[in-house]
Amino acid sequence: MYRDNSYNVVLNASYRAAWRIEDVIGDGDVLDFTRPLMPEALARVNTLKGLTACERLILNHIRAHEYLGMFGLVEEFVLPFVLDHARQQLSGDDWRVRALLQFAGEEAKHIQLFKRFHDVFETGFGIECPMIGPVEAVAAEILRHDPLAVALAILQIEWMTQSHYVDSVRDDGDLDPLFKSLLKHHWMEEAQHARLDTLMVEALAEGRNDDEIARAFAGYLEIGAFLDKGLAAQTALNLGVFERVAGRTLGSADRTAFLAQQHQATRWTFLGSGMTHPRFRATLAKVSPAADAALAAVAPAFC
Numbered sequence: 001m002y003r004d005n006s007y008n009v010v011l012n013a014s015y016r017a018a019w020r021i022e023d024v025i026g027d028g029d030v031l032d033f034t035r036p037l038m039p040e041a042l043a044r045v046n047t048l049k050g051l052t053a054c055e056r057l058i059l060n061h062i063r064a065h066e067y068l069g070m071f072g073l074v075e076e077f078v079l080p081f082v083l084d085h086a087r088q089q090l091s092g093d094d095w096r097v098r099a100l101l102q103f104a105g106e107e108a109k110h111i112q113l114f115k116r117f118h119d120v121f122e123t124g125f126g127i128e129c130p131m132i133g134p135v136e137a138v139a140a141e142i143l144r145h146d147p148l149a150v151a152l153a154i155l156q157i158e159w160m161t162q163s164h165y166v167d168s169v170r171d172d173g174d175l176d177p178l179f180k181s182l183l184k185h186h187w188m189e190e191a192q193h194a195r196l197d198t199l200m201v202e203a204l205a206e207g208r209n210d211d212e213i214a215r216a217f218a219g220y221l222e223i224g225a226f227l228d229k230g231l232a233a234q235t236a237l238n239l240g241v242f243e244r245v246a247g248r249t250l251g252s253a254d255r256t257a258f259l260a261q262q263h264q265a266t267r268w269t270f271l272g273s274g275m276t277h278p279r280f281r282a283t284l285a286k287v288s289p290a291a292d293a294a295l296a297a298v299a300p301a302f303c
Contacts, residue, residue, distance in 0.1 A: 006199060007095035014102050014192040021113050024185045029178055031124050037064035037179040039168035042273075044265035050254050058245050062129060062238050063265075064179060065121055069131035070234075070270055071186070072114040077139035078154055079107045085147070085200055103196050106189045117182055127245055130237045132230045142223055148204040149219030155201055155283060158194035160274030161187055167273075198283050205287045217291040221298070224271055228302075231266040235259055272302030 031037065038060050040046055045059045086100035122128060132138070142150060165187035169180060205213060239258055243249050250258060274280060276299050285292035 006195070007093065007099040010192050010195045011095060011099040011102055013195075014099070014106070014189070017188045017192060018106075019185050019188065021109065021116060024113060024181055025116050025120065025178065029120065031120060031178055032176040033061060033124055035176045036060045036174055037176050038067060039164075039172045039175065041168040042067075042164060042265070042269045044261070044268070048258060048261055050250075055242070055246050059238075059242055059262075061121075061125060062241050062245075063269075065118070065125070065129045066131070066234055066238060066266070067269070068114050068118045068121060069129075072111060072118065073131070073133070073135050073138055074157055075107050075111045075114065076135045077142045077150075078157075079104055079111065080139070081143060081147075081150055081154065082107060085151075099196055103193055106193070110186065110189070113182070113186075117179075127241065129241050132234050132237070138230065141226060145219040145223060146216040148201065148208070148213070148216035149223060151197060151201045151204050152217070152220040152284065153223045155194065155197045156271075156274035156277070156280050158190050158197055158274075159277035159280040160270070161190040162194060162279075163273045163277050164269075194279070198279075201283055201287065210288070210290070213288045213291065217288060217294070224275075224302075228267060228271060231270060232259075232263050235263040235266055238262065267302040272299060275299040275302055 036043070036057060040060075043060045043063045045051070045056045045063070048056070048059070051059070082100060082104045086097060086104060142153065165183050169175065169183045169187075172180070205216075208216070236259065239250075239255065239262070242258075275295060281292055281295070284295060
């Protein structure tokens with residue numbers, strides 16, 4: 001059930017955490033490509049055999065570009081979903097409407113922020129890094145599912161960002177400060193989004209029987225499988241960029257190992273770290289203990 005005071009509390013917390021894009025990245029700011037941009041816990045480049053230290057740093061940077069692109073893609077389907085949900089509440093509780101519109105406005109800001117960082121990255125990196133897409137087709141595929149399935153996928157992503165910063169980024173002093181600031185500021189606002197999306201999940205699940213919730217959970221798993229296929233394709237694109245920048249082509253066995261290891265790394269970064277987050281699992285268990293048990297069996301494949 002909704003607790004109206006929760007929307008009031010989250011909205012005011014959002015105002016306190018608010019920042020401007022100019023607070024994060026200004027004109028003339030550059031990334032330091034002599035340092036890693038992504039924490040090793042997410043990039044997982046150091047365990048790849050046959051790469052030099054320089055090549056591992058190159059791959060770390062490519063994974064950082066992937067992070068920018070994936071979150072730019074994610075925000076493109078989160079924004080219309082939140083707006084559609086807010087539109088249905090316009091005649092309801094004022095705090096709820098204001099909190100959801102604040103949520104949407106911050107997601108629009110995140111899209112712009114990730115685009116700014118993408119431009120700065122490509123200027124400094126010097127080589128174009130392709131991304132899966134097109135964004136509109138990916139968003140359409142995800143949004144065609146049951147709204148509860150989409151809300152669960154979004155909630156997983158929001159708790160995932162919390163895990164990324166708290167567990168891997170915050171205490172890593174080796175990272176480029178500008179990229180680290182991006183991850184910190186994204187974390188600050190996504191903390192409020194996770195609280196709001198929890199309320200959306202609970203509202204969308206309310207009144208549904210076990211079969212209806214099971215079908216929505218199946219849709220959530222379909223979204224995960226769809227994203228996983230995209231991650232495999234993105235890993236292949238990353239390999240192509242790596243070989244161009246490194247100036248060499250990996251042998252057949254090394255290419256196979258690269259694709260397998262890096263696909264698993266992206267699975268952890270963008271799926272497993274959210275699937276296993278205790279707060280996401282707590283919400284899922286509240287909605288459906290059977291779905292939570294099913295996810296417990298699935299999640300290890302993405303870790």
